[in-house]
Amino acid sequence: MKKAAVISLAVLIASLNFKDLFTYLEFYLNRDYIAGNLCINLNDPAAMCYGSCFLKKSLKANQEQEQKYPFAKKEERSNTVYLPIARSALCSFSSAQNHTQITGHPGSLYSFTYLTDIFHPPSLG
Structure with a gap:
């Protein structure tokens, strides 16, 4: 029942967009039918x-119908702003960070030892 409702709503939304x-x-x-029967210029062969x-x-x-009911078509708009940051600002920021350990959590729970080891695949020769 729910699956049929979801599919019918998806088809309805797709039909509005397409x-x-x-x-x-x-x-x-x-x-062929439109050209022979429904054409507005049917009496004007030129x-x-x-x-x-x-x-x-x-x-x-x-x-005209879209303008009458504008809620059927919504566009997402996002403004993305990229701010250039100088390298010297990044270096000074990283050196100025406060390296304090959170109380109540031992440092051994979060380890970075895997970063020092580099995986080397076995050689075939």
Whole structure:
């Protein structure tokens, strides 16, 4: 039951985001029918749009609906700021750190002895 609800909500959200894709897909699958029956310029053979006028009309209707209901499409925006730090500032910061041991925790629980050993694979010769 829960799995079906999750899948249906996922399909609903995907359909809102891919509305233009579905419009293009529907147009290209039914292009002959649209060009023969639904084309706006059907009485004007000089236009020769082959139904692209109907596609433009459908896309414009989709855009108007998105503007009417803007909550359907949300964009995440993040501002990332990179601050250059001089190397001398890093060196002075690391040397100025206070190296005090936390009381109540022995130093043997957290060891860095594995950093001094370098793994060398066995030689084949």
